[in-house]
Amino acid sequence: MSERKIDEPTGVETTGHEWDGIRELDNPLPRWWLWTWYASIAAAIVYWVLMPAWPGLHGFTPGILHQSDRVKVVHDLAELKALRGAEAAQLQTASLEEIERDPKLQAYAMAAGQALFGDNCATCHGQGGTGGKGYPNLRDDVWLWGGSLEQIQHTITYGVRTGEPGAGVTLMPAFGRDQMLKDGQIDDLTEYVVALSRRPANRAAVARATQVFAEQCAACHGPEGRGDQTKGVPNLTDGEWLYGSSREAIRDQIVNGRGGVMPTWGKRFDPQTIKALTVYIHANAGGQ
Amino acid sequence: MTVVIDRTKGQPARAAGEPVSAAARVRAKAARGGGLYQPRVPIYPKLVHGRWRAIKWAMLILTLTIYWVTPWIRWARPNGLPQQAVLVDFAGGRFYFFGIQLWPQEVYFITGLLVMAAMALFLVSALFGRLWCGYACPQTVWTDLFIYVERAFEGDRNARMRLDAAPWSFDKLWRKTGKHAVWLGIAFGTGGAWIFYFHDAPTLIRGFWVGQAAVTAYIFCALLTVTTYVFAGFTREQVCIYMCPWPRIQGAMLDQHSLQITYRADRGEARGPHKKGETWEGRGDCIDCNACVVVCPMGIDIRDGAQLECINCGLCADACDEIMDKVGRPRGLIAYDTDAAVAARAGGKPAVYKLVRPRTLYYAGALSLVSALMLWGLTHRSVLELHVLRDRTPMYVRMQDGSVRDGYTLKIANRTFYPQTVAVAFRGLNGVQLKTPGAPATTGDVLVTVEPNAVRSARIFVIAPPGGPSGDTPATFIVRDRHDRASAQTVFDSGVPK
Known part of the structure; x- marks a missing residue:
């Protein structure tokens, strides 16, 4: 200093x-x-x-007020649920079409659906719902099990190939692995399927496979290969391929006959949650 | 570090005794070794009558009336919207001011208002000094009111000083208790009125008394009660001296032509006591009676010149005029005057007053500019607003028939008090169809109804037929209602690399 x-x-x-x-x-x-x-x-x-x-x-030391952020979060969540009660109750009574048409209910369903989709569906179908190999794209206008509100609701509620009652059960046979068809027949059939989607193919092979297709495939995929949404059978003519569009991918599918599984969400969600999810998916898709 | 600004340098030394202003007493005590901390020197402003005091009373009544009455003014708005003329609705995210309502996105209007207030303050300060501080500042107004109450219970300056020095007695007890009770009442009224600006006043006042109001209402009421009680009752001039930044900023606004409360030293010096019948020749008009000092709510001696503590309230001018009348000298020894005028008269030249100076022109120009911008902004304000968010996951979706669909979320703001149906159009790409959930795709406009005073978030899909342009195409969304129109730029992603 x-x-x-x-x-x-x-x-x-x-x-x-x-x-x-x-x-x-x-x-x-x-x-x-x-x-x-x-x-x-x-x-x-x-x-x-x-x-x-x-x-x-x-x-x-807890302090005499016993303040706890954990307890507060639980309390706040309960309050939030009560706050949402009114709209959630409306979801219960309104039809899917009414929910999609009414601006308020639609906004609620879209907001709830987005969160639900991100938490539960995005793991397989992707954050934007565009799917991937083996997981259907939910944003376009191609549907395995149908793209109407009711069909989407049904698919979510019961799932696919879970073994639960109501869930889809159809499965593509493993024509190669189970030796139902010979290698040459499978090669010809691959060309036939390529030709179905209006792509250039080996004409001789297509001609050879015509009878095999009619015998083995047409029962499910239809004589023209247009599939069947009631059984989840894919349309082979639309240019959309769940397991890939290349000859190798198509041949692989004929040989191994894979079928995806989707959980039975009706066991986990209440009906109005599924309704919100249905409207969210339908509104964002190339709706039917 | 606090700095007591001292302008006593060069003043004639006081003949004997203590310095008269409170600030000088603080300094005197510090010089004697006052310790690390400085107790506040109590100030006992004496009641004064006169022109400025009358204006101050009028301003006090006016400003307090505005403060207490405003939340109770009703204003008719349709569709269940608030009926209060002035309301800061935090829960609803709206600011209502009579016929105007502002959204949080329009906070720039508040910014503009603050800039206008600052420019007006600069202009007034450059012209007339700290009029705001002396007459309109809440600190001044409430302190004035509290001193009025203090005077009613404890008497004027001398009585108050005697009472404070006296030992405790029943008389002192009831006077002090009464004063503090009324102070707390006013403080509670102040804090209580504040919360009415943020919630419907009639609803809130009922809820408040039965314990049904929001916790924040009680907290803010208590907070404002305490600050009013402490600031107006106890800290008073210390708020202006230690806490407020404005006294420090004002130095940059004032110049020698600014009118401010001035002791006309050219006329007053040399000061000294004057006996009746003595000659006024060879001496100044100031009789050193300290009337200007004892009335000062800031505890300063205006004869020390312009100083940081002075709030320009003019009470010393009133006090001095009274004395000048008594001793038979002309009024205005202390008056609103300029440093330049005082200097000119001291030099024997006529005083010149220059209200129009570059500085005042700049401030007036800036004020007019901002005001004009605000007015233009308010009158040309769109009641319809559009923002577009383009989907990122996925960027585009290809359909079976080869057409491409892009998804957009439109945020359509309807700032009117009525529901509006707007037509949504998409420009920039030929042959597209628009689709919104719950309605079929259309080649025309999509109609969307937006609730009054709300934002609607609408999903719109644009479907382009196969064979359109590749790459990204710049495009525009347009929304229209009967009166207004808004647009937003966006991009259509074809999904095909360019």
Whole structure:
């Protein structure tokens, strides 16, 4: 510390520091400033008593208010559920068409559906619902099990190939693996399926496979290969391929005959949740 | 560090005794070694009568009336919207001001209002000094009101000083208790009125008394009660000196031509006591009676010149005029005057007053500009607004027939108080169809109904036939109702690389 210096014009002692000729006066603080400090200390002590404050070996001092953010979150969630009650109740009574047409119900279903889809469906169908190999695209206008509101609701509720009552059961046979067809027949059939989607194919092979298709495939896929939505049989003429469009992918599917599984969501969700999800998917798809 | 600005340098040394202004007393005490902390020196402003005091009373009544009456003014709005003329509706995200209602997105109007207020303050300060501080600032108004109550219970300056010095007695007790009770009442009324600006006043006042109001209402009422009680009752001038930034900023607004409360030293010096019958020759008009000092609510001596503490309220001018009348000298020894005028008269030249100066022109120009912009903005404000969010997952969807569909979420804001049906159109791509959930695709416009005073989030799909342009095509969404129109730019993704 430097020696005591008095500022000439004001007669006030300075701190003794000097910057470029500017000195700082050492005026006393106003008393209320001190009181504010004491008040802060008092407030801190009150806080210790009221709120969780001091850590210990096995937890912490809970404070007499027993404030807990965890408890508050649970409480808030319950409140939120009660708040949503009105709209949720309307979802229960309104038909799917009414929900989609009414601006308020639609907005509620879309918001709820988006969250539900992200949490439950996006894992397989993708965040945007565009699917992937083995998982159907839900945004276009090609549907395995039907794209109307009621059909979508049914598919979500019962699922696909889960073994639960109501769920779809049809399965493509593994023509190659189970040696139902010979390798040459499968090669010809592959060409036939390529030709169905209006792509250039080996004419001789297509001609050879015509009878095989009529015998083995037409029962499910139809004589023209247009599929059947009531049984989840894909349309082979629409240019959409669940397991890939290349000759190798088509041949692989004829050999191994895979079929995807979708959970029975009716066991996990209540009907109005499924309704919200249905409207969300239908509204975002190339609706039917 | 707080700095007590001292302008006593160069003043004639006081002959004997203590300095008279409170600020000077603070300094004197500090010089004697007052310790680390400075107790507030109580100020006992004496009651004064006169022109400025009358204006101050009028301003007090006017501003307090505005404050207490405004939330109770009703204003008819349709469709279940608030019926309160002035309402800051945080829950609903709206600000209502008579015929105007602002949305949070239009906060720039508030910014403009604040800029206007700042410019007006600059202009007034450059012309007439701190009129705001002296007459209209809530700190001044409520302090004035509290001093009025104090005077009613404890008497004027001398009685109050005696009472504070006296030992506790029944008389002192009931006077002090009464004063604090009324102060708390006013403070509660102040805090209570504040919350009415944020909630429908008649509903809130009923809920408030039966414990049904929101917790925030009680918290803010208590907060404003405490701050009013403390700021107007106890800290008073310390708020202006230590807490408020404006006294420090105003130094940049004032110049030697700014009118402010001025002790006309050219006329007053040399000061000194004057006995009746003595000559006024060879001396100034100031009789050193300290009338200007004892009335000052800031505890300063105006004869020290313009200073940070002075709020320009003119009470010292009133006090001095009274004395000048008594001693038979002309009024206006302390008056609204400029430094330049005082200097000119001291030099024997006539005083010149310049209200029109570059500085005042700049401030007036800036104020007019901002006001004009605000007015233009308010009158040309669109009641329909559109924002478009393009789907990112997926960017596009290809249909069986080769057509491409892009999804968009339209945020359509309807700022009117009535439901509006808007027609949504898509421009930039030929032959497209629009589709919204719940309705079939159409080549025309899609109709969307938006609730009054609300934003509707609408899903719109644009379907382009096969064979359209590749790459991204710039496009525009247009929404129209009967009166208004809004548009937003977007892009149509064909899904085919360019």
